[in-house]
Amino acid sequence: MIYQEVSGAARRVDCSQADEACRVVLKNVANLGEGEFGWVHLSDPAEHEVVALADELGLHPLAVEDAVQAHERPKRERYDDVLAVALKTLWYVEETSQVETGEMMVFLGPRFVLTVRHGPSDPAVEAARRLAVDPATVSCGPASVLHAILDVAVDTYTKAAVGVRDDLTELERSVFSPERGDVTDQVYFLKREVLEFRDAIQPLVPVLEEFTGPRAPWPEDLLPYFRDVADHLHRADTEVRSLDDLLGSVLDAHLARVGTWQNDDMRKISAWAAILAIPTMVAGVYGMNFEHMPELGWSFGYPLALGVMAAAAGMLYRAFRRNDWL
Template sequence: MTERETGAWTRGRPLGKLWADRMRAINPFVNNGDHADHAARRGSHTAVVDCGVYVSGTRLPGEFTPDQALIEASRRDGFVWLGLHQPSEQEMAAIARTYGLHELAVEDAVKAEQRPKLEQFGAVHFLVLRTARYVPHQELTESSQVVETGQMMVFIGDRFVITVRHGDASEMAPVRADLEAQRAALLEQGPWAVAYAVTDRVVDNYLEVADQVEADLDIIEEGVFSRERTAPIQQIYQLKRELVEFRRAVVPLQRPLSAITASHGVVPKEIRRYFRDVQDHLTRTVEQVSSYDDLLNSILQARLAQVTVDQNNDMRKIAAWAGIATVWTAFAGIYGMNFEYMPELGWKYGYPGLVAILSVITVLLYRAFRRNGWL
């Protein structure tokens, strides 16, 4: 590859120098491409998390700026793995100019509001994933956050793979460390091997989140069907909302993975086998989420039915006591008419006798209502 093809030199200056100048214009703390130094000096506020060059499955020693890494990878027949975290528009534009990324994909990578998908822009594939992680909480309330979601964008080219992460879920440092330390043979397969490892990490996190959500679901179910009924409808609805958010991350990923596993000539055959394993894990997660959603709907319906039954019981109790009070009200209404000639008005024991009769009627009505389950 010539200097003109790579754009390695412009007006007699190395591209590495140009990259440093551009990044210094964005952030004055960037200098000389020393990643460890400028990351510390910028207060850990940098889009470039890591930038490595891999040749034959092994990472080359030293620090590289993104443009230097691309030149070195082209010269040594390797590839670049560039990791970014929440890049700004200016930073992403500089990356796009160096690596030849399409403007539409760059816009998606900055805004991070995409559904999982796989698109192709020339020789570059653009894979979008939704990340997820479980948020620990003491107890589930009507405002508890259970699942936190983010986004992961992966640009896969012939000589590079760029991962753009938004949010705190699915950090890539453990993935990179595992590949470099234990899976050099997989790294030899090129950029698509990194894409597999990233996708595998995201889907494995899905499984962990699903297991944790199941524990919350068990607590809700136990609270609904216990004698105390400690799970109000607000908690059930909140968990359902969180489950819907999780489902939006998991279910749409099935189509991109199917496209990858069915592709020929683009993704290496060996890597497609690995992606099929990820697809199996994703299918399991989708089935779990679907079953959780059905169970949560059943629990919600059961709780609503319980509320209706409780309201009916309350209404029956009120009606029973109102029926008992009606007897006293009826006699009080009759004797409150102040007629001159009424039975027992001149009887010495008229008042005690009436109270005794009303008391007997009250006891009989109470026992009848109690026997029928109204009281």
């Protein structure tokens, strides 16, 4: 799947032979007029596709390696006159409460943009739609594509954070409900998802800070747009940090409640053991079968022994109930 973006007009090129499609697009890029640029987009490409484009566009071998391997943290690199930006794509799966991640590489040259996407989520589609209805932004050059992709990616971060927040609210209700339930696995699962979320967002924050500074390598008309994206990213980063902290608090609260439940159980076991200890002791003494024991020859001795055991057990039961042990 390859997109071509020339002066704000988006056109999708489908071809059974990827190399042939690349040649068509590269030929169009080479014939661009003044103020125009080309946008080539690859989705889960094979290595030879990226290498073919890299040779034609003059990309650095390290840039090709980053685009093919797709295991990069969000970052920016400069290779001569080409700016390479790596970012994580996110999407929230509501059915499984999972945060899935992918990767997008953006290469900005003087007259071209090359984007390489790995994973199901593709911000380039929505970015192309937004640029198609905003020719003023496209006139700023290849950097407009980078802004659009970052804007779409950060919007998905915000949506994913809302889904995680809803899951966390449900966990809080479960933890503080009067019914007993072990949600430790759920808390750890959600915390792992939030950590994956943080790994995608936090490294991108300093990258966008560079893009909004006075030394940013694009027209000043684009700076307010990048500052807006950076502001949204800071909000998402703050939200994810708060989710991580709150999950830690929820886990501590749940473990504290589990400890309280265990203490309650131990007190109940200890109380019943104490209640049963007196009848056991009396029965054990009389069970030793000595001849000279109190009340052995009295007809009311047996009922009296039972009464004493029942009375002692009842008094202990009442005392434990009064102290909330039972």
